[in-house]
Amino acid sequence: MAVLTPPPDPESDPRVRAVFDDIRATRGSDFINNIWHYLAADPALLERTWREIKEVMATPSSLDPLTKELIYLAVSVANNCAYCVHSHTAAARARGLTDEQHAEFLQIVALATKTNALSNALQLPVDDVFRAEKAPGEG
Amino acid sequence: MAVLTPPPDPESDPRVRAVFDDIRATRGSDFINNIWHYLAADPALLERTWREIKEVMATPSSLDPLTKELIYLAVSVANNCAYCVHSHTAAARARGLTDEQHAEFLQIVALATKTNALSNALQLPVDDVFRAEKAPGEG
Amino acid sequence: MAVLTPPPDPESDPRVRAVFDDIRATRGSDFINNIWHYLAADPALLERTWREIKEVMATPSSLDPLTKELIYLAVSVANNCAYCVHSHTAAARARGLTDEQHAEFLQIVALATKTNALSNALQLPVDDVFRAEKAPGEG
Amino acid sequence: MAVLTPPPDPESDPRVRAVFDDIRATRGSDFINNIWHYLAADPALLERTWREIKEVMATPSSLDPLTKELIYLAVSVANNCAYCVHSHTAAARARGLTDEQHAEFLQIVALATKTNALSNALQLPVDDVFRAEKAPGEG
Amino acid sequence: MAVLTPPPDPESDPRVRAVFDDIRATRGSDFINNIWHYLAADPALLERTWREIKEVMATPSSLDPLTKELIYLAVSVANNCAYCVHSHTAAARARGLTDEQHAEFLQIVALATKTNALSNALQLPVDDVFRAEKAPGEG
Amino acid sequence: MAVLTPPPDPESDPRVRAVFDDIRATRGSDFINNIWHYLAADPALLERTWREIKEVMATPSSLDPLTKELIYLAVSVANNCAYCVHSHTAAARARGLTDEQHAEFLQIVALATKTNALSNALQLPVDDVFRAEKAPGEG
Numbered sequence: 012m013a014v015l016t017p018p019p020d021p022e023s024d025p026r027v028r029a030v031f032d033d034i035r036a037t038r039g040s041d042f043i044n045n046i047w048h049y050l051a052a053d054p055a056l057l058e059r060t061w062r063e064i065k066e067v068m069a070t071p072s073s074l075d076p077l078t079k080e081l082i083y084l085a086v087s088v089a090n091n092c093a094y095c096v097h098s099h100t101a102a103a104r105a106r107g108l109t110d111e112q113h114a115e116f117l118q119i120v121a122l123a124t125k126t127n128a129l130s131n132a133l134q135l136p137v138d139d140v141f142r143a144e145k146a147p148g149e150g
Numbered sequence: 151m152a153v154l155t156p157p158p159d160p161e162s163d164p165r166v167r168a169v170f171d172d173i174r175a176t177r178g179s180d181f182i183n184n185i186w187h188y189l190a191a192d193p194a195l196l197e198r199t200w201r202e203i204k205e206v207m208a209t210p211s212s213l214d215p216l217t218k219e220l221i222y223l224a225v226s227v228a229n230n231c232a233y234c235v236h237s238h239t240a241a242a243r244a245r246g247l248t249d250e251q252h253a254e255f256l257q258i259v260a261l262a263t264k265t266n267a268l269s270n271a272l273q274l275p276v277d278d279v280f281r282a283e284k285a286p287g288e289g
Numbered sequence: 290m291a292v293l294t295p296p297p298d299p300e301s302d303p304r305v306r307a308v309f310d311d312i313r314a315t316r317g318s319d320f321i322n323n324i325w326h327y328l329a330a331d332p333a334l335l336e337r338t339w340r341e342i343k344e345v346m347a348t349p350s351s352l353d354p355l356t357k358e359l360i361y362l363a364v365s366v367a368n369n370c371a372y373c374v375h376s377h378t379a380a381a382r383a384r385g386l387t388d389e390q391h392a393e394f395l396q397i398v399a400l401a402t403k404t405n406a407l408s409n410a411l412q413l414p415v416d417d418v419f420r421a422e423k424a425p426g427e428g
Numbered sequence: 429m430a431v432l433t434p435p436p437d438p439e440s441d442p443r444v445r446a447v448f449d450d451i452r453a454t455r456g457s458d459f460i461n462n463i464w465h466y467l468a469a470d471p472a473l474l475e476r477t478w479r480e481i482k483e484v485m486a487t488p489s490s491l492d493p494l495t496k497e498l499i500y501l502a503v504s505v506a507n508n509c510a511y512c513v514h515s516h517t518a519a520a521r522a523r524g525l526t527d528e529q530h531a532e533f534l535q536i537v538a539l540a541t542k543t544n545a546l547s548n549a550l551q552l553p554v555d556d557v558f559r560a561e562k563a564p565g566e567g
Numbered sequence: 568m569a570v571l572t573p574p575p576d577p578e579s580d581p582r583v584r585a586v587f588d589d590i591r592a593t594r595g596s597d598f599i600n601n602i603w604h605y606l607a608a609d610p611a612l613l614e615r616t617w618r619e620i621k622e623v624m625a626t627p628s629s630l631d632p633l634t635k636e637l638i639y640l641a642v643s644v645a646n647n648c649a650y651c652v653h654s655h656t657a658a659a660r661a662r663g664l665t666d667e668q669h670a671e672f673l674q675i676v677a678l679a680t681k682t683n684a685l686s687n688a689l690q691l692p693v694d695d696v697f698r699a700e701k702a703p704g705e706g
Numbered sequence: 707m708a709v710l711t712p713p714p715d716p717e718s719d720p721r722v723r724a725v726f727d728d729i730r731a732t733r734g735s736d737f738i739n740n741i742w743h744y745l746a747a748d749p750a751l752l753e754r755t756w757r758e759i760k761e762v763m764a765t766p767s768s769l770d771p772l773t774k775e776l777i778y779l780a781v782s783v784a785n786n787c788a789y790c791v792h793s794h795t796a797a798a799r800a801r802g803l804t805d806e807q808h809a810e811f812l813q814i815v816a817l818a819t820k821t822n823a824l825s826n827a828l829q830l831p832v833d834d835v836f837r838a839e840k841a842p843g844e845g
């Protein structure tokens with residue numbers, strides 16, 4: 012179904028092996044989902060993508076893990092990425108998303124998309140109070 | 151800048167007045183931002199939109215208010231709605247968003263958008279474990 | 290294929306039953322399509338969504354029913370919503386869309402999308418004559 | 429504001445002159461809006477774009493002129509093309525769009541965008557009845 | 568899977584036959600891919616679409632054929648058109664795209680999408696040096 | 707105009723200073739465009755974004771520099787990122803893009819967007835010959 016066939020034995024490449032090992036260790040699971048199998052065709056892209064996901068999503072930070080997944084999922088819905096909507100709904104479930112929270116998430120996404128459309132259809136001017144005050148070099 | 155001129159004296163319409171009063175009471179502020187001035191051209195749409203925003207965003211629920219704003223903002227960024235990005239960044243700030251959290255939000259949005267593009271470019275097949283098991287009527 | 294399994298017996302919930310009954314009565318058909326089965330997982334969202342569709346789409350108004358469906362379909366194509374393109378093409382057919390009109394619809398959607406891309410690629414300035422004259426509070 | 433400066437004297441090129449003359453004659457107006465000034469930088473693209481718009485939008489057909497403009501506008505809103513939303517709202521007004529119809533148009537666009545988001549967030553399976561029965565070569 | 572059944576014997580229409588013959592001659596292959604079968608339902612749209620593709624993509628010009636396919640593919644990925652991503656990845660391969668170039672293409676698309684999201688999330692002001700200097704009529 | 711005020715003296719932070727120095731050295735120019743001023747609010751995001759742009763765009767590779775910029779620009783147009791369309795049109799000019807090539811680029815982007823819309827509107831099934839043969843684990 013994809014546009015390329017993923018490498019049949021990706022872990023024979025030591026760079027791929029190192030990333031897959033780190034995915035398994037970070038997640039505490041042997042399962043490697045499809046995106047990593049396909050990115051393995053380009054070890055540099057695989058490494059950069061995993062490093063960024065690990066730094067941004069798997070490191071304790073100022074936003075809690077479920078909130079981070081919901082932001083990720085909201086973007087994926089708005090961009091209509093089928094693979095990402097499936098994988099990040101699953102990831103949010105794994106982070107404790109309840110049915111009630113999922114229902115609420117859907118309500119917010121539906122509402123935001125709707126007011127986005129209204130704003131764009133009306134070409135609303137931005138209220139002055141919402142603008143940052145200074146551009147670079149304005150001291 | 152918009153595609154229509156908003157009603158010059160919107161609160162002379164009692165339906166608009168009631169919505170504007172409720173916005174002020176709910177927010178504890180006299181400020182009515184632009185989207186409500188423009189939607190006032192259609193009291194039915196104004197009422198429905200405000201009712202939905204109040205129910206979804208201003209009612210205590212299973213997700214905390216800041217998380218809800220960040221989901222709203224993530225959708226608005228992905229849909230590139232200038233008005234909404236401005237107004238909901240301000241709303242998130244009002245809900246306590248720190249500079250550090252905003253920076254992290256940007257990192258997640260950037261990362262999600264990037265993996266969305268990779269998934270779409272590769273047309274990744276969805277892993278079976280991410281699919282719900284039953285369709286309607288399958289018992 | 291979806292991200293959740295819809296409720297196996299949705300009409301055991303009286304709020305869902307009431308909405309499904311109203312869908313059947315409004316449409317004069319026993320068929321309930323998938324979106325309603327899945328939204329039944331959240332009766333509040335189901336009720337709000339159906340109420341809005343009924344008010345906007347199934348109530349006689351200043352635009353004729355076929356035109357309304359074509360606007361709905363045009364948005365769904367531009368947002369690339371597979372489910373919506375299928376269901377609203379069917380709905381437009383049910384409202385009398387002919388093969389010739391469908392072909393013309395496709396021509397317009399293709400053309401609009403193309404000039405949208407050109408305008409965005411050039412970052413065209415909006416002609417002054419296309420702008421509304423007054424912002425809120427300008428009297 | 430645009431990414432290029434349009435030709436200062438576009439009608440000195442006879443191919444541009446011919447298109448501009450035809451725009452004026454077709455519309456019964458001397459006004460040439462910005463997109464044509466910018467496309468004049470590439471007479472082949474100017475000719476092809478105008479020919480297509482004239483054939484699709486300005487030729488009597490199975491859909492009435494206002495419906496055609498509303499389809500065009502719906503696509504432009506969903507694609508968030510500022511120039512196009514402004515120019516085609518104006519064009520729809522010129523074709524007789526009333527305030528009431530514009531309000532209704534906004535309601536439909538808002539609703540469609542919202543159900544698009546819900547469908548994508550749920551990754552709804554398409555009902556069998558909405559699918560065309562045969563692919564090419566299936567006899 | 569599509570929203571309509573394509574004509575079962577498209578080449579019985581001489582206009583369709585002429586386009587299909589030209590596709591085969593231009594490509595040096597008997598294979599006619601699905602989009603042409605479906606567009607055959609509207610000979611005018613079929614002719615216009617093929618004529619434009621032939622003029623733009625199959626005519627020697629100032630950009631080389633592979634670069635042209637990669638621009639086409641980049642747009643198709645960003646618009647998340649499954650059919651187009653598949654068909655134009657294949658077309659780029661046929662124009663000589665190597666695995667290494669495809670990997671690099673994916674890196675650029677991922678990066679561009681990411682900085683697009685950051686720019687939109689921040690609502691970055693355009694630097695003055697990036698703007699064209701004169702609008703139409705400014706002499 | 708942005709949603710935040712960039713740091714007034716960004717280079718007082720040594721991490722920012724190091725990135726800005728590298729931008730100047732890599733480009734051979736003292737000009738630092740706006741996106742870097744705004745990303746300077748988050749040195750980690752600034753570093754990661756610049757490192758990725760430098761690796762992907764400024765390193766000799768299997769695609770020539772102009773082709774890479776045109777892919778970047780095509781994505782930016784399709785995502786309608788105003789800042790990115792301006793900055794990457796300028797970058798492509800700096801890499802030698804001629805007026806003729808720019809005009810051709812616009813033609814391709816317009817055409818691709820149009821066939822994307824047609825494919826989505828018809829929900830075209832992907833031809834079997836365009837699919838990769840094997841999924842992960844199929845040996």
